[in-house]
Amino acid sequence: MPIGIIVNALSVVVGGIIGTMAGGRLTREFKEQINMIFGCCSIAMGVSSIVLMQNMPAVVFSVITGTAIGLAVKLGDKVNSGGRAMQRFISKFIKNANSGISEKEFEETLVTVIVLFCASGTGIYGAIVAGMTGDNSILIAKSILDLFTAVIFACILGGVVSVIAVPQFLIFFVLFLCAGFIFPMTTDTMIADFKACGGFLMLATGFRMLKLRMFPTADMILAMVLVMPVSWLWTGFILPIVS
Numbered sequence: 001m002p003i004g005i006i007v008n009a010l011s012v013v014v015g016g017i018i019g020t021m022a023g024g025r026l027t028r029e030f031k032e033q034i035n036m037i038f039g040c041c042s043i044a045m046g047v048s049s050i051v052l053m054q055n056m057p058a059v060v061f062s063v064i065t066g067t068a069i070g071l072a073v074k075l076g077d078k079v080n081s082g083g084r085a086m087q088r089f090i091s092k093f094i095k096n097a098n099s100g101i102s103e104k105e106f107e108e109t110l111v112t113v114i115v116l117f118c119a120s121g122t123g124i125y126g127a128i129v130a131g132m133t134g135d136n137s138i139l140i141a142k143s144i145l146d147l148f149t150a151v152i153f154a155c156i157l158g159g160v161v162s163v164i165a166v167p168q169f170l171i172f173f174v175l176f177l178c179a180g181f182i183f184p185m186t187t188d189t190m191i192a193d194f195k196a197c198g199g200f201l202m203l204a205t206g207f208r209m210l211k212l213r214m215f216p217t218a219d220m221i222l223a224m225v226l227v228m229p230v231s232w233l234w235t236g237f238i239l240p241i242v243s
Contacts (some may be wrong), residue, residue, distance in 0.1 A: 052195050
């Protein structure tokens with residue numbers, strides 16, 4: 001039973017609803033200030049994951065190569081299109097709490113939220129652990145942060161934040177089902193490098209939230225797919241040669 005995944009998805013739904021209802025009552029200054037705090041938290045979570053890295057060349061190679069492939073296939077544009085489609089659908093039922101937001105700012109913020117909820121190393125790893133061992137503690141801990149994050153972002157983006165729970169649930173549920181095949185093939189080193197790769201995404205997401213640099217976080221998602229096999233190849237074949 002994917003209890004952790006259900007709880008995580010519900011935290012995004014509930015947070016999105018609360019934020020949509022409360023958006024008009026909160027000042028723009030409050031939203032901007034609290035968003036800075038979430039950006040700071042995202043950076044801290046990213047750094048704490050990056051320090052777990054075991055094979056720096058493998059992780060760096062995965063991040064660069066995965067991002068390059070993502071840019072080449074325009075993955076970020078596809079995520080943008082999906083976000084706009086979700087917003088058009090939800091706007092039929094729920095009016096955007098902040099109609100004054102520019103289209104560009106809306107899209108940039110939405111991509112940040114989608115990556116934060118659906119592609120974080122913590123969430124992906126938590127779904128795999130839950131599927132393999134039944135331990136839902138990682139996803140439940142993530143749900144607490146996601147609840148408050150969804151509230152704040154829904155104040156800015158409106159009800160579309162709640163809809164992000166759908167792709168989030170589907171992605172994590174697929175990983176949950178596949179965990180029985182994936183987890184036995186992993187090693188502690190591969191898991192550590194996987195978390196470190198997710199840390200790079202969280203770090204880039206934090207910079208986006210703070211609006212310091214608009215990293216192509218959606219295009220970076222493919223790095224999460226590459227990092228485990230690259231880490232395995234590096235540890236098993238390349239490292240013995242170079243050392």
